Amino acid sequence: MQGLKRIFDIALSSAGLLISAPLWMIIMLVIKFEDEGSVFFIQERMGRYGKTFWVIKFRSMIEDAEKESGPIQAVERDPRVTKIGRILRKTAMDELPQLVNIWKGDMSFVGPRALRPEEREVRGGRVSVRLEEVPGFKDRLAVTPGLTGLAQVYLPADAPRRRKFRYDALYVRKQSFCLDLKLISLSFWITFKGKWESSEKKI
Numbered sequence: 001m002q003g004l005k006r007i008f009d010i011a012l013s014s015a016g017l018l019i020s021a022p023l024w025m026i027i028m029l030v031i032k033f034e035d036e037g038s039v040f041f042i043q044e045r046m047g048r049y050g051k052t053f054w055v056i057k058f059r060s061m062i063e064d065a066e067k068e069s070g071p072i073q074a075v076e077r078d079p080r081v082t083k084i085g086r087i088l089r090k091t092a093m094d095e096l097p098q099l100v101n102i103w104k105g106d107m108s109f110v111g112p113r114a115l116r117p118e119e120r121e122v123r124g125g126r127v128s129v130r131l132e133e134v135p136g137f138k139d140r141l142a143v144t145p146g147l148t149g150l151a152q153v154y155l156p157a158d159a160p161r162r163r164k165f166r167y168d169a170l171y172v173r174k175q176s177f178c179l180d181l182k183l184i185s186l187s188f189w190i191t192f193k194g195k196w197e198s199s200e201k202k203i
Helices: 002-035 083-091 098-104 150-154 161-174 177-193
Strands: 040-046 052-058 108-110 120-123 127-130 146-148
Touching (some): 002 177, 146 150
Antiparallel strands (some): 040 052, 120 127
């Protein structure tokens, strides 16, 4: 399974990088035109077994967006997100540079979302909780993180981490090449509808 998955990741990410190259140029120009800030956003994430790596994304938030809050997940209609960033996040186009991470082997196309070290979840009443304290956190580190996955496809963007981690654990148990193909197909459909940031059902 893992060998076939890696071959598939290399082939699809290589094709994706070639096909999307003209789109990269357009996105970079629009980001630069909006606020003259940096085009790319590089962030530390946790991979398989907790090994850290640097993920590459198109910048979708204002510069220094987490200076005051620290590492917390963005929510729908987040005031830190730029105008072009809203479009990029709804269609997941901000994550196109992660094709490089997939090609390198830091990530896979399908798997649990790659989380940040020391990331916290903000719950009701603005109480923040370290993700390591949420049940199921360690189980999801058994596989390579993915660009998309069971939790990303079937749950709203603002679903509690506890619930997302249950879906991640289910993927770890049930993973197969056919399931990966299904999730990738559904992900293209969600991108087409621009519902990645939706707090409602995506599919």
